[in-house]
Amino acid sequence: MTAFENPAVRLQAPHDHQFLGADHHRNERRVWLVIALTASMMLVEIVAGTVYGSMALVADGWHMSTHAGAMLITALAYGYARRNSNNPRFAFGTGKLGDLAGFASAVVLALIALLIGYESFIRLVNPIPISFGQAIAVAVVGLLVNLVSAWLLKDDHAHHYGHGHQHDHGHQYTHGGHEQGQDNNLRAAYVHVLADALTSVLAIVALLLGRGYGWLWADPLMGVVGAVVIARWSWGLIQDAGSVLLDAPQEAGEVRQEIEEALATTGDAICDLHVWQVGPGRLAAIVSIISANPRGINDYKELLAPIHELVHVTVEVAQATDGGTD
Structure with a gap:
């Protein structure tokens, strides 16, 4: 079984949660x-x-x-x-x-x-x-x-x-x-x-x-x-x-696919992914990544930045290490 260790979380400046429609x-x-x-x-x-x-x-x-x-x-x-x-x-x-x-x-x-x-x-x-x-x-x-x-x-x-x-x-x-x-x-x-x-x-x-x-x-x-x-x-x-x-809008499935495609370029594995709508045309996501050589959290977020529907993204990164098996 693969073991995981959680790296330190990089704190960012506070941000609002105003996800109302543009009009x-x-x-x-x-x-x-x-x-x-x-x-x-x-x-x-x-x-x-x-x-x-x-x-x-x-x-x-x-x-x-x-x-x-x-x-x-x-x-x-x-x-x-x-x-x-x-x-x-x-x-x-x-x-x-x-x-x-x-x-x-x-x-x-x-x-x-x-x-x-x-x-x-x-x-x-x-x-x-x-x-x-x-x-x-x-x-x-x-x-x-x-x-x-x-x-x-x-x-x-x-x-x-x-x-x-x-x-x-x-x-x-x-x-x-x-x-x-x-x-x-x-x-x-x-x-x-x-x-x-x-x-x-x-x-x-x-x-x-x-x-x-x-x-x-x-x-x-x-x-x-x-x-x-x-x-x-x-x-x-x-x-x-x-x-x-x-939390099952049609758009979530499309954005989920875009997230997977964007992160596939890193070669890292996505172990958990949640996408849901927080407002008209505005989606949030939680992405959990396993990597042998983890990047910085902001690096992953930059890869997801072109997905305009995403307005709130949480990225969790765990380092894969050799471990025992059951």
């Missing part, structure tokens, strides 16, 4: 703006529906309130992460708080999809009269509000609403010279708005078919279709945010 402040402001826009539209629809006796307006207003509540999770998470970014209680900063909020929002979105699907199924079984003109007007106004909100929340890189494993390094975009990965917190708010926009589009199509051909079943059928699509989006978000929370 954290911008995203936080935009989410609050969208909440204000959505809440205002919600109040207008509820008040107008109550005054004019329109259940369609009241129902759509309360529907928008669920999305406003979900986006409030997003906004509060941004604020908490920012205020506690230097809190020593968080060992690796608060960069993953957005993934926790994104996971919670995805669960809320899944529940909304179930409610839409349930209500649509009830309407298929028991059709009710529809005031087509009024309902179309409500859907059009709601669509416009959601399109503006989606534009405000659109990130600088492609979003993945389904869940696939073709996330290569194109999954990240360059911002200010740094690699910035997907912000699942912003993505959750964006998907909520997009889901609302989808239901508005499907409702408009169904209502036009109903008014033109008398197809009352078209409205609840479109509701079922929308529920299925929204459920698929929420499942993809649950998987992506959940993988980060469980």
Whole structure:
């Protein structure tokens, strides 16, 4: 069995653990703006529906309130992460708080999809009269509000609403010279708005078919279709945010391979390697190396420096010596 001896650890200057996304402040402001826009539209629809006796307006207003509540999770998470970014209680900063909020929002979105699907199924079984003109007007106004909100929340890189494993390094975009990965917190708010926009589009199509051909079943059928699509989006978000929370993001495997390739040039052996995400596009790593002729710790870190996703690296080096065998 090979024996190991631990060399002295070289101390370095203190460093912070601020691993928030590059656009954290911008995203936080935009989410609050969208909440204000959505809440205002919600109040207008509820008040107008109550005054004019329109259940369609009241129902759509309360529907928008669920999305406003979900986006409030997003906004509060941004604020908490920012205020506690230097809190020593968080060992690796608060960069993953957005993934926790994104996971919670995805669960809320899944529940909304179930409610839409349930209500649509009830309407298929028991059709009710529809005031087509009024309902179309409500859907059009709601669509416009959601399109503006989606534009405000659109990130600088492609979003993945389904869940696939073709996330290569194109999954990240360059911002200010740094690699910035997907912000699942912003993505959750964006998907909520997009889901609302989808239901508005499907409702408009169904209502036009109903008014033109008398197809009352078209409205609840479109509701079922929308529920299925929204459920698929929420499942993809649950998987992506959940993988980060469980320290198993797709990007970690790619960075792990890059670390192994970078250190292979030394001829030393890696006996233990851990890679996990500490913020959007920001990864940390612990590397344990066995070497007959150990280099300095900083020499190993310099070899890993070109891997831009790595923002916190711990290197442990053990010297291999001849030892007895069991």
